[in-house]
Amino acid sequence: MINESAVFWSRVLTELTLSFHIIYATIGVGIPLMIMIAQWVGYKNNDEHYILLARRWARGFVITVAVGVVTGTAIGLQLSLLWPNFMQLAGQVIALPLFMETFAFFFEAIFLGIYLYTWDRFDSQKKHMLLLIPVAIGASMSAVFITIVNAFMNAPQGFEILNGELVNIQPLVAMFNPAMPTKVAHVLVSAYMTSAFILASIAAFRLLKGSNHIYHKKALFLLMKLGLIFSIATAIIGDFSGKYLAEYQPEKLAAAEWHFETEEGASLVLLGFLNAEEEITYSIRIPYALSILAFGNPMAEVVGLEEFPEDEIPPLYIHYLFNIMVFIGMFMILVSIIYLAGIWRAWSFIKAKWFRWGIVAGGPLSIIAIEAGWWLAEVGRQPWILRGIMRTEEGATTSGQVDLMFILFCLLYLVLGIGSIVVLRRMFRSNTIEQEIADRESVKAGEGQ
Amino acid sequence: MSLEILGITVLWTFLFGYIIVASIDFGAGFFNAYSLLTNRSHILTNIIQRYLSPVWEVTNVFLVFFFVGIVGFFPQTAYYYGTLLLVPVSISIILLAVRGSYYAFESYGSRGHKGYAFAYGLSGLLFPASLSVVLTISEGGFIDVVNGHPELDYWKLYTSPLSWSIVLLSVAAVLYISAVFLTWYAWKAKDLEASNLMRKYALIWSIPLIITAAGIIVELRDHNKIHYENIVKLWPVFSLSALLFLVTLYFIWKKRSYGISVVLLILQFAFAFFAYGFSHYPYLLYPHLTIHEGFTNQEMAIALVIVFVLGLCLLIPSLYLLFRLFLFNKEYVTGERKDHA
Numbered sequence: 001m002i003n004e005s006a007v008f009w010s011r012v013l014t015e016l017t018l019s020f021h022i023i024y025a026t027i028g029v030g031i032p033l034m035i036m037i038a039q040w041v042g043y044k045n046n047d048e049h050y051i052l053l054a055r056r057w058a059r060g061f062v063i064t065v066a067v068g069v070v071t072g073t074a075i076g077l078q079l080s081l082l083w084p085n086f087m088q089l090a091g092q093v094i095a096l097p098l099f100m101e102t103f104a105f106f107f108e109a110i111f112l113g114i115y116l117y118t119w120d121r122f123d124s125q126k127k128h129m130l131l132l133i134p135v136a137i138g139a140s141m142s143a144v145f146i147t148i149v150n151a152f153m154n155a156p157q158g159f160e161i162l163n164g165e166l167v168n169i170q171p172l173v174a175m176f177n178p179a180m181p182t183k184v185a186h187v188l189v190s191a192y193m194t195s196a197f198i199l200a201s202i203a204a205f206r207l208l209k210g211s212n213h214i215y216h217k218k219a220l221f222l223l224m225k226l227g228l229i230f231s232i233a234t235a236i237i238g239d240f241s242g243k244y245l246a247e248y249q250p251e252k253l254a255a256a257e258w259h260f261e262t263e264e265g266a267s268l269v270l271l272g273f274l275n276a277e278e279e280i281t282y283s284i285r286i287p288y289a290l291s292i293l294a295f296g297n298p299m300a301e302v303v304g305l306e307e308f309p310e311d312e313i314p315p316l317y318i319h320y321l322f323n324i325m326v327f328i329g330m331f332m333i334l335v336s337i338i339y340l341a342g343i344w345r346a347w348s349f350i351k352a353k354w355f356r357w358g359i360v361a362g363g364p365l366s367i368i369a370i371e372a373g374w375w376l377a378e379v380g381r382q383p384w385i386l387r388g389i390m391r392t393e394e395g396a397t398t399s400g401q402v403d404l405m406f407i408l409f410c411l412l413y414l415v416l417g418i419g420s421i422v423v424l425r426r427m428f429r430s431n432t433i434e435q436e437i438a439d440r441e442s443v444k445a446g447e448g449q
Numbered sequence: 450m451s452l453e454i455l456g457i458t459v460l461w462t463f464l465f466g467y468i469i470v471a472s473i474d475f476g477a478g479f480f481n482a483y484s485l486l487t488n489r490s491h492i493l494t495n496i497i498q499r500y501l502s503p504v505w506e507v508t509n510v511f512l513v514f515f516f517v518g519i520v521g522f523f524p525q526t527a528y529y530y531g532t533l534l535l536v537p538v539s540i541s542i543i544l545l546a547v548r549g550s551y552y553a554f555e556s557y558g559s560r561g562h563k564g565y566a567f568a569y570g571l572s573g574l575l576f577p578a579s580l581s582v583v584l585t586i587s588e589g590g591f592i593d594v595v596n597g598h599p600e601l602d603y604w605k606l607y608t609s610p611l612s613w614s615i616v617l618l619s620v621a622a623v624l625y626i627s628a629v630f631l632t633w634y635a636w637k638a639k640d641l642e643a644s645n646l647m648r649k650y651a652l653i654w655s656i657p658l659i660i661t662a663a664g665i666i667v668e669l670r671d672h673n674k675i676h677y678e679n680i681v682k683l684w685p686v687f688s689l690s691a692l693l694f695l696v697t698l699y700f701i702w703k704k705r706s707y708g709i710s711v712v713l714l715i716l717q718f719a720f721a722f723f724a725y726g727f728s729h730y731p732y733l734l735y736p737h738l739t740i741h742e743g744f745t746n747q748e749m750a751i752a753l754v755i756v757f758v759l760g761l762c763l764l765i766p767s768l769y770l771l772f773r774l775f776l777f778n779k780e781y782v783t784g785e786r787k788d789h790a
Binding site: 072088107134169416 | 506512513525532538598753763770
């Protein structure tokens with residue numbers, strides 16, 4: 001018994017919740033690392049500006065953590081509410097990383113609370129700084145564990161099905177599935193990259209808006225360096241992900257690349273549109289590039305969509321998502337290289353308005369790339385919820401009220417989204433860096449007397 | 450002890466932990482909003498903020514731990530409760546989201562916003578009420594199996610005196626637990642005015658608490674006979690819980706030994722909560738699902754237990770550190786330290 005409308009609305013609601021959650025979750029994974037680095041640089045060089053950076057980021061971070069926690073709780077419960085059949089099966093095979101994730105989350109929550117409320121408590125800044133290590137580890141580890149669950153959905157293993165019963169279950173084999181290394185690595189570095197570029201875009205924005213403070217310049221320089229490292233890492237691991245797909249999930253790669261016929265020396269389709277007759281128009285073809293992406297060998301054979309039954313092919317629009325993700329990634333690498341080369345060679349245009357606007361655009365663009373990448377990954381494994389084992393409609397709830405719940409959650413995310421933006425803006429508008437430095441100096445002067 | 454029993458005991462313990470810390474939190478939010486309404490916020494707000502600030506995020510993790518753990522140890526519950534509870538639990542999620550985010554918005558963004566405080570206070574009271582539906586459903590009698598799928602009979606659920614008594618009990622328990630705790634906390638912070646106000650609330654809310662608790666046992670006699678008989682068998686434990694309740698009230702009435710009162714309060718609820726859980730044995734969802742049918746495979750159970758033990762090795766020292774730095778730190782509690790980010 002499958003309730004078609006419940007399946008549809010369950011998918012829409014899950015997509016809505018996850019799309020909203022990953023904005024805050026990505027920030028939640030990356031920013032603690034940035035705070036830790038800033039605090040460390042500040043402590044090493046005895047530079048008050050970096051300590052202040054860490055402090056101000058941490059303050060804004062609390063707001064995003066709050067929204068991340070509540071939307072994360074929402075998706076955690078929605079998994080069982082919207083996909084009860086899937087969770088019943090997954091609970092038997094893949095509960096281990098889910099369980100580990102709560103410990104990572106616990107760990108992070110405790111130390112974040114301590115970090116936030118002990119700014120002036122310890123005699124040495126070093127002790128306070130050490131509190132950030134568990135926060136950053138906890139944040140990254142929860143991303144690792146939850147991505148393992150997702151990797152399992154793409155490459156289920158570690159169990160056998162005998163007459164409809166699951167037997168011979170091996171939790172560790174399920175965790176260390178072939179999709180796991182590339183997925184986990186790509187999620188982590190892209191989260192670090194996105195967080196660096198979001199913070200960089202704030203610093204560039206403040207510089208554009210007339211604050212010429214050295215604090216923003218230091219922040220921008222540090223973040224662009226970090227952003228470059230992580231965006232290059234993201235690209236390299238992205239390439240590994242392509243090779244993983246070619247080997248284990250060729251239908252996803254073929255759909256993302258509009259690669260219809262199996263051939264050797266396959267070319268890569270960039271941009272383009274698919275018309276009603278499923279012909280590719282306005283595209284750029286790079287000869288041999290797909291074979292290189294897939295196997296690192298220009299003459300390798302890449303499996304095309306023709307090899308798969310019609311009802312096991314993912315939607316072809318994922319090609320556009322793939323393009324968005326890759327182009328934004330390339331753009332960010334380029335912007336950060338030009339910026340750093342500009343600092344090194346003293347090019348004046350990196351201080352020009354148009355270039356700074358380019359950096360400002362980097363934050364939102366990186367988030368768009370994250371969204372596009374997740375949609376690509378998730379839509380690309382349709383029609384399966386567990387590739388090759390359970391189809392999406394078999395996992396969904398049979399309840400008739402999912403559409404109503406969708407409306408409720410739309411309202412909730414609207415309120416949370418607007419609320420978090422309003423609060424964050426107010427927080428930093430009313431207390432600019434110039435103001436905060438002046439306040440701190442007057443407090444110090446008062447103590448000195 | 451078999452792994453099933455171990456699993457459910459661990460989960461039940463975490464749920465108990467959640468109920469205690471969350472009640473303090475939910476009640477505090479309500480008292481804070483109420484004091485704003487009656488222009489007494491100057492008495493309570495500081496105490497409440499100081500307690501809540503470092504722990505609000507940790508509270509939530511106890512809940513996440515419970516529902517992730519139950520799907521892990523008892524995957525069948527994901528099927529039954531997941532299918533049944535879409536509407537009530539979605540409402541709970543929304544209330545929880547309003548709470549969690551608004552607390553951060555309030556305390557870091559725009560301090561003293563009345564609308565936030567009310568939303569926070571009210572959602573904290575509605576959340577346990579909405580979640581307590583799960584307890585009602587687990588007693589059985591509200592589910593029809595249609596075409597092989599369980600469906601919830603909302604009309605029956607919302608017209609049942611049992612469900613409303615459980616809702617009332619959850620609200621009264623939240624306010625009572627919170628009031629007793631804050632009486633002690635304010636007293637420790639040397640804030641006698643706040644302490645006296647909270648003492649009054651504790652005494653007031655003890656009355657509906659004991660009435661609803663007794664009422665539910667009576668209602669269960671008609672609703673779920675097996676469960677009622679199990680409860681009666683455990684009468685010494687429930688009586689002990691009632692006795693602890695009376696001793697706590699006596700101390701609070703006499704304005705003495707607030708610290709011991711909090712300990713007795715926790716023991717009182719622990720006895721009642723575990724005896725209730727034990728009397729429910731062996732059903733997770735009467736009469737559809739027992740803990741033996743719903744239990745996960747042996748391999749996963751062992752893996753989860755190992756991870757759980759390792760996790761506790763991380764968790765217990767961390768929680769200890771958190772308590773030492775805030776809850777049991779004299780300077781912090783009395784407000785001599787202003788360590789706000």
